Each structure stands twice: as structure tokens, then as C-alpha cells.
Amino acid sequence: MLEDIKEILITEEEIKNKLKELGEKITKDYRDKKDVLLVGVLKGAVLFIADLIRHIDLPVQVDFMAVSSYGASTESSGVVRILKDLDENIEGRNILIVEDIIDSGLTLSYLYNMLKSRKPASIKICALLDKPSRRKVKIKVDYLGFEIPDYFVVGYGLDYNEKYRNLPFIGILKEEAVKAAN
Ligand SMILES: O=P(O)(O)OC[C@H]1O[C@H](OP(=O)(O)OP(=O)(O)O)[C@H](O)[C@@H]1O
Ligand code: HPA
Numbered sequence: 001m002l003e004d005i006k007e008i009l010i011t012e013e014e015i016k017n018k019l020k021e022l023g024e025k026i027t028k029d030y031r032d033k034k035d036v037l038l039v040g041v042l043k044g045a046v047l048f049i050a051d052l053i054r055h056i057d058l059p060v061q062v063d064f065m066a067v068s069s070y071g072a073s074t075e076s077s078g079v080v081r082i083l084k085d086l087d088e089n090i091e092g093r094n095i096l097i098v099e100d101i102i103d104s105g106l107t108l109s110y111l112y113n114m115l116k117s118r119k120p121a122s123i124k125i126c127a128l129l130d131k132p133s134r135r136k137v138k139i140k141v142d143y144l145g146f147e148i149p150d151y152f153v154v155g156y157g158l159d160y161n162e163k164y165r166n167l168p169f170i171g172i173l174k175e176e177a178v179k180a181a182n
């Protein structure tokens with residue numbers, strides 16, 4: 001796996017420090033809110049949400065949605081497929097969507113609008129990575145880890161063709177590795 005990585009963009013240590021910062025900010029902002037539900041977006045956000053909730057000092061609940069739009073490509077198909085919906089009703093609840101990356105923005109824009117139509121009390125977005133140079137639709141991010149340049153990145157939950165999710169850092173994939181998998 002490591003031989004397919006061109007460069008480490010964000011180290012394990014940098015991720016750890018950022019999560020602490022984000023968790024503290026979320027704890028402060030949501031202190032007076034009741035019924036806070038974190039919605040993790042599978043599969044990419046699994047590592048992020050698992051580590052982030054350990055830094056949130058509030059009685060939050062967690063649910064997941066599974067969506068997929070990339071498949072075995074480095075370009076979004078533009079079609080967001082819902083593979084698993086939330087288990088619970090979100091009407092009147094305070095929703096924080098937790099995503100690993102905002103690239104074209106198509107996934108989050110779709111999810112945000114869909115969840116908003118279910119009448120939550122509030123809805124905000126927390127994303128570990130933002131690649132603004134590739135944006136196709138406007139997204140307002142409330143909590144952001146890192147802004148990154150236009151590279152296809154893997155690790156810490158992010159995959160290419162379902163591989164590399166278990167790397168502990170965020171790395172740039174070598175172009176040969178992209179070709180080899182196709
Ligand atoms: O802003 P966008 O261009 O829509 O890209 C971001 C989305 O793409 C990836 O998901 P993917 O479809 O690869 O599913 P996965 O999380 O299961 O890997 C990523 O985890 C985000 O959900
Ligand atoms: O750079 C990326 N890496 C992995 N998955 C992604 N989904 C959107 N952008 C990316």
C-alpha cells in the first residue's frame with residue numbers, strides 16, 4: 001500500500017490535533033442544544049467520526065447514511081446513490097453531518113437538501129477535508145479540518161477503488177497506482 005503513495009499530505013499527528021480542536025469547538029457551540037445527532041456518511045467518514053466523537057463532551061447520538069458516487073473512479077459520477085438511509089426520524093433534532101471530504105460538493109449538496117426537507121431544528125456540516133478547486137455546487141461548511149489542493153487523496157477512511165482506507169494519514173496517490181487499478 002505504502003508504495004502507491006507519492007507523498008503524505010496530512011500526518012497522523014496533524015489529524016489528531018485538528019480533531020481535538022474541532023471537537024472542542026463543537027462541544028462549545030452545541031452546549032445548550034438538546035437532541036444532537038451526528039450523521040456520519042459511510043464509508044469514507046468512518047474513521048473521522050469515530051475519532052471526532054471522543055473529543056465531543058456532550059450526550060450526542062450517532063447515526064449513519066451510506067452513499068456512493070465515485071465507485072472505481074477518481075471523478076464523481078454525479079449520481080448520488082443512497083445505499084442506506086438513517087434509522088431514525090430527524091424532525092426537530094439538531095443535525096451535524098460528518099463527512100470525510102468535499103470535492104465536487106455533489107454528495108453533500110444532495111444529502112443536505114434531502115435531510116433539510118425532513119425538518120430538523122438545525123443542520124450543519126463538519127468535513128475533514130475540502131478541495132475547493134473542484135467545486136461544482138456551493139456548500140457552506142461549518143466545521144472544517146483542512147483545505148487541500150487538487151490531488152486525489154487516500155487514507156484515514158478515504159479510498160480509491162475501496163483500497164487504502166486503513167492508512168493512518170492522508171496521502172496523495174501515485175498516478176501509476178490509479179492506472180494499475182483500472
Ligand atoms: O464532493 P463529492 O465530489 O461528491 O465527493 C465527496 C464524496 O465522495 C466520496 O464518497 P464515495 O462516493 O467515494 O463513497 P465512499 O465514502 O464509500 O468511498 C467521499 O467519501 C464523499 O462522500
Ligand atoms: O480525493 C479523493 N479521495 C478519495 N475519495 C474521494 N472522493 C472525492 N474526492 C476524493
Ligand SMILES: [Mg+2]
Binds near residue numbers: 044159
Ligand atoms: Mg470512495
